[in-house]
Amino acid sequence: MKINKDVVEYVAHLGRLKLEPVEIDLYTSQLDRILEHMDRLNSLNTEGIEPTSRAVPVTCVPREDVKKDSITIEDSVMNAPDRKGNFFKVPPVIEVD
């Protein structure tokens, strides 16, 4: 067993997911099987191999420093579930005594 319910619950918290108890059970058994499959990579010797992070090497060329239009403020907040003027409105982030 590589993974247990506590780990699944903790990782879900890191991923900002609330899980039902039945989901924790389900994911624990499924992820354990998947991770077991992933562990087959350990049988490979990868010493000295550089990791590939992107498939085709592309040099990042800075674009010319020219002012361009972007989407409007109204467009950027138009899908907000809650807003105040041009701001996104959220529940309190800082606890106030």
Place this chain on the structure above:
Amino acid sequence: MEKILTMNIVEMRELLKTGGISSVELTQFYLDRAKKYDRSVQAYLRLTEEIAMEMAADADRRIRAGEDGPLLGIPFGIKDIFCAKGLETTCASRMLEGFIAPYDSTIIKKLKEEHFVHLGRVNMDEFAMGSSTENSSFQTTRNPWDTDRIPGGSSGGSAAAVAAGLCAASLGTDTGGSIRQPAGLCGMVGMKPTYGRVSRYGLVAFASSLDQIGPIARNVTDTAVVLGAIAGYDPMDSTSIPQPVPDYTSFLGRDIKGMRIGIPKEYFIEGTEPDVKESVEAAIELFEKQGATLVDISLPHTEYAVATYYIICTAEASSNLARYDGVKYGMRVEGKDIIDMYKKTRMNGFGKEVKRRIILGTYVLSSGYYEAYYGKAGKVRTLIRKDFEHAFEKCDIIVTPVSPTTAFKIGEKVEDPLQMYLSDIFTIPVNLAGLPGMSVPCGFDGAGLPVGLQIIGKPLDEARMLQAAFVLESEKRLKTIPYRFID
């Protein structure tokens, strides 16, 4: 009108040009078919009827004014993952229900510049995660060849819409096979171009180092035409490749004498259905008869591809999907504080598969496991890429089956995610290596279900793949639409 279903886009364009049909009539033809047949296929999430008719009328005005273009007035079904200004873009997720895109993705911008017709938004696995289109939050799309079976995924809606004749062509995205596998299972042609060939700007990201956009079409000609329209450098995408785009259609009809075709022994494995094996082998024989040279090759790290892929794609997905937090767009479920709001929103907004991948991705990136999983997978990805580099020293293209099986029954693999993941074993290595890959129909199994042949090319060598695919298509002349969808 039914003869439209046997035409390719070049022929449709000719008909539009000569006044044999108007774009409004063509659009109405597909809308009527969608209304009639989509009850059994469920490929469309939403028809954009009003917009389609406006675009078609505009196309007709342009045609009358003498304008021309490869996609002018041609109706498309669009995967619900591409932002199109003013239209709802949900990625088949409750999380994005009601999200109206404030801008056009580059792909939509390009199609608009060609004056295509946007018929509607087609279904997919939620956030493109899945191989069967059973993970959509809204509906399960059916395979037009047998509606008890899956159409493949994640671009299942795109493939099924084309296969049932509910649009002229479609677009999909391919992270681990999501264009090629549904195209293969629905008897259509699908192309995943070289990573960076088509701009991803405005595509809702799943796994950014793997995602690529491409066409799903009824035939090789349409695939070449659509690819030509959407490929090319885009300064809005930092991974875009600044290389000119060839005229892909000019390669169709050329012979394949002397073309070296690599046959990897690792792709003809136990577990592949005999009918699939037989159809693929018959296609390989056909290539040989047409003058190609067969070369035995080896891709020794193939067996590690699925594990490598699911580490990398879940890691990238867990990061990309962090943006769905109930603050900026989409669903919000209120909570007692902001963390509680995040958690409740994401619990209610995401489906099972998405949550599973976020947890897996967060796990493999977490402190203490990062090197063992993500670090290791990056290195194995290098080995897989090098396998292809070595193979391409001996051959020009590689051919394999698209999937080990034909379309499986709805519900068959839902409870076993590992089995579902392993069904993409033949398509995944291509994404890890960033290569172009395509699916072209090569036969049917005993139950009448389509079998797809995968052609893998060197980077930016899509033209040669289309050239070979066209030879197979011309020789085989397979049926491309099930009888039940012909009036």
